[in-house]
Amino acid sequence: MVTASSPDPRRWWALAALVASMLTLGFDMTILNVALPTMARDLGASTGEQQWMADAYVVVFAALMLPAGLLGDRFGRRRMLIAGLGVFLAGSLAGALADGVTAVIAARAVMGVGAALVTPLALSVLPSLFAPDERTKAVGIVSAGSTLGLPLGPIIGGWLLDHYWWGSVFLVNLPMAAVGIAACVFLLPETRDPASPKVDATSTALTAAGLGALIYAIIEAPTRGWTDPLVLALLGAAAVLIAALVLRERRTARPMLDMTLLAQRGFLFNALAATLVMFVLSGLMFLLPPYLQAVLGHDALGTGVRLLPLMGGLTVAARAAQPVVARFGSRAVVSAGLVVLAFAALLGSRTTVDSGYGFTALWLTIAGAGFGLSIVPAMSGALGTLPTDRAGSGSGLLMTLRQVGGAIGIALLGSLLASAYRDRLDVTGLPSGAADTAGESVVAAHVVADRAGAVDLVASANSAYVHGMGVAMLVCGVAALVAALLAAAFLPGGLRGGRPPAPDPAAPDPAAPDLAAPAADARQ
Template identity: 35%
Template sequence: MEKTRPAAMTGRQRLVLVVLLTAQFMLAVDFSILGVALPVIGEGLGFGLGALQWIATGFALAAAGFTLLSGRVADLFGRRRLFLGGMAVLGLSSLAGGLAQTPEVLLSARVVQGLATAVVTPAGLALLTTAFQGPLRAKALGLNGALMSAGFTAGSILGGLLTDLLSWRWAFFINVPVALFVLIAAPMLLTESRPATREKLDVPGAVTVTGGLLALVYALTRAGEHGFADPVALGGFALGAVLLAAFWAIEKRQANPLVPVRILKRRTVVWGNLAGLIAFATETSLVFLLTLYLQKVLGYSALATGLSFGVLGAGTVIGGVFAPKVIARLGTRAALVAGLAVQAASTVPLFFLGTGSGWLPVLLVATFAGGVGNMVAIVGFMVTATSGLPDAEQGLATGLATMTQQVGITLGIPVMSAVVAAHPESVLNGVTIAVAVNAALVVLGLVTSRAFLRKHG
C-alpha cells in the first residue's frame, strides 16, 4: 500500500496556486454561466430560436477544437506567455460580449471566449503541473479539480442571480476584473517554461486534429438537437473520423509531430483519458437529466433547480480536497477506480426516482456522494494522464487531458438527450432509462481502468 506524507507548500507556491486556480475557476464558470440567461439574451438582442443555441455551441466548438493545438503551442513558445495572452483575450472578449448590441457581435465574442479558454486552460494546467511535484502536484490538481467542478455548478447559480438582479450582461462583465487580477499578479509569480531549442510546429497535424475535433463536437451538438440519425450529424461524424485518422497517419511520419505516437500508446494516456472522458461526460449529463426531472416532473423553477445542485458542488469540493489523500493512501489507479465505484453506486438509486417530492432527499444525498466520487476519479485521471512525461511535454499532456474534459462535457448531454427523446411517452421514463445508461458508462470506465492501468500508474 502506497503511503506518502504530503509536503508543505511554500508561501510563493500558495500564491502561484491562488492565481492559477482563480483563472481555472473563472473558465469553469464560463461554461455554464450563460445557460439560464439564454432566453433573456434572445429577447434582448433579437436572437431567433434556432440561433440561440449557438451562444453555447460556438463557445464549445472553439474551446474543444483548439485545446490540443494550444497545449502544444504553449510547450513550444512558452506557457506563461500563452497563459497571459489568453487571459488578456478572454478579458477583452468578455467586455465585448457584455457591451454587444447585435447577435453577431455577441456570437463573435463568445467564440473568441472559447478560443481564449482553449489557450488558457492547458497552459495554466501545464504551469501548475510543472510548478508542483509528487504529492504536492496531486494536492494542487485536487484543488484545481474541486474548484473547476464547483465552477460548473456555481456558473448556473451565478448566471441566474446576475440575470435576475442586474442584467445578463454581467455574466460577461464579471470576467473582466478577474482577468485583470490574474494579469497583474501572474507576471510577478509565474516563471516562463519552454524548451531551449524550439521545434517546428506540425502544421498538417494541427490542421487535421483541429478540423477533426471541430467536426466531432459539431456533430455531437447537432445530434443532441436533431437526433443521431440526422444526415448533417452523420456527415460531421464521418468527416471527424476521416480527419482524425489522417492525423494519426501524419503523426506516425512526422519528424516533430504535434502528438508523438509513443505518447498516444502509453497506457496512462490512453486509459487515463478514457476514464476522464467518461467521468466528465456522465456527471455533466447527469446534471442535465436531473434538471429535466426537477423542472418537468417536480415542477421546480430554474433558480430552485440550480440551488438544488449546491449539494453536488459541495460534494465535488470535498472530493477534490480529499482526493490527494486517497491517492497517497491507495495509489492513483485504485483511487480512480474507487471514485468511479462511488459515482456508479450513487447513480443507481436515481433510477428509482418517482413523481413525488419525497424523492428529493434521495436525489440530494445521491448527487452529493456522486460528486465526491466523481471528483476523486477526475483528480485520479489528471494525475494519471500527466504522469511519466517530462516537463517539456506537460503542455501536450494537459492539452490532451483538457481536450478530454471539454469533449466529455460536450459529448454527454447529446447522448443522454437522445436517450430521453427516444421515450417521448414520459419524461420520467426517459430520464430514468438515461440514468441507467449513465451508470453503465461509469461502470465501463471503472472496469477498463482496473483492467488496463498499472496498479500505481
C-alpha cells in the first residue's frame, strides 16, 4: 500500500496507464457522432434502431457502473480495470465486424460493460497512489485524458469515414485499448478495499430492467403510439421495477445506491441540474450529425469539424466556471448557465433549412458555454454537500443519475424528432414500401430519393427533419428554463468570495463531462 510517507516511485507511470484507459473511453464517447448517419444508410437503420445503438451502451453503463466499482474494491482494481479494457476491446472488435443492426446494438452493450468497469476504477485507485498534496493534480490529469478525446473523436471519426468503412470507428479503439491494458499490466499496482459493500445482484438487475423498459417504451412510442398496450405495459413495468429498486435500497444496511442522499436539498437539486444538462447534451448530440450531413450536405470529416464550437464552448466555460462561482456563488452560476443553455436551445429551435452553418455555429457555441457553466458548479455543489464517509456512494449515485439523464435524452428527444419528422414528411406518389422507408429517417429518405429520382422528397425530408429538430430543441429550452428556475429557488447559495467545497479527490472531475450519455455516442 502506498502511503504519503513512502510514495511509490512508479506512481506517475501508473498515472500514465490510467490516462491511456480514460483516453480510450473519452475518444469513443464522441467518435460515433458522425458515424450513425453513415451506418443508417449502409445498414438501413431506422431512427429507433439508431437510438438503440446509442442507448444500449448508456443503459448498460448506468446499470453496471456502481456494481463494477464494488467488484474492483473487493477483487482488485487493477484486475477489474484490465478486465474492463479487455471487454471494451472485445466489444469494439465485434462492432467492427458486425453486419447488421442487431449485432451493432449487442456490441455497443458489451462496450458499455467495459466502460462501466473502467470509469469508476480509473479514479478509485488514485488515493492509494498519491498523497493528498498530489492527488488533485493527478485527478486533473486523468480527467484531462478523457476530455482530450471529446473534440478529437468527431474529427478522427469523420476522417476514417471519408477513407474507410463505418466499422473503422470501432476498429480504432483496438490499439488504444491494447495500450491501456499493457500499461495497466506493467505499471499499475494492485489495490483492494475488502470492507466495501457486496455487489447486490438483485438491485443491479432491477436497475438494468427498469431502465431498459423505460427506454424501450420511449423509443417505441412514436411508431406505436403512447396509448399502445405494449408501450403502456413497458412504462408500468419500468415504474414498478424502479420503485422496487428504491424500496430495496432504502432497506439495505449498505446500499449500492444511497437514496437517503436525495433528502439533502443541496445534493438533490444540484444532481437534478447535472442530470438535466446531460439530458440536453446527449439529445443534442443525437440531433446534430444528420442535420449537418444530410440537410447541409457536409461529409463526415466536415461534420466532425463543425461540432467543435460546441466542444470549445463547453471546455472554455467549464474551466472558467470555478472562479466565477468563487465570486458569485454556485446557485447564481448554475442558474445562469441553465438560462444560457435555454437561450441557446430556443435559438436553435429557430433553425430553418436555409439558415446555414454560421447560425448553427453561433447557437452551438452558446450551448457549449451553458453546458460548461452549469455542469461544473452543479457537480461540485452536489459532491461538496457529502460527508467524507459518503463521498464514494454519493459520487456513484450522481454519476448514475447523469447516465440515466443521457439515456432518457437520447430516447425522448430522438422520439420527438422521429414523430415530428414522420408527420411532416410528404411521401405523396411514392409506393407504400418506399414511403415507409423514407419515414424511418432523413438519411433513408435521401437514399429513397436518389433511387427514385424524387427531387421533391429531398426537400420535404430536409424540411421535415429541421422541423423535428426544432421541436426537440424547443423542449430542451423549456426544460432548461424550468431547471434554472428550480435551481434559483431551491439551491443553497454556495460560497461567494471564496472557493466552493472541494469534492472527494477520488470522485470524477466535474470539469470533464462524460457524453456517454454519452452523450455518450448518442446520434441519429
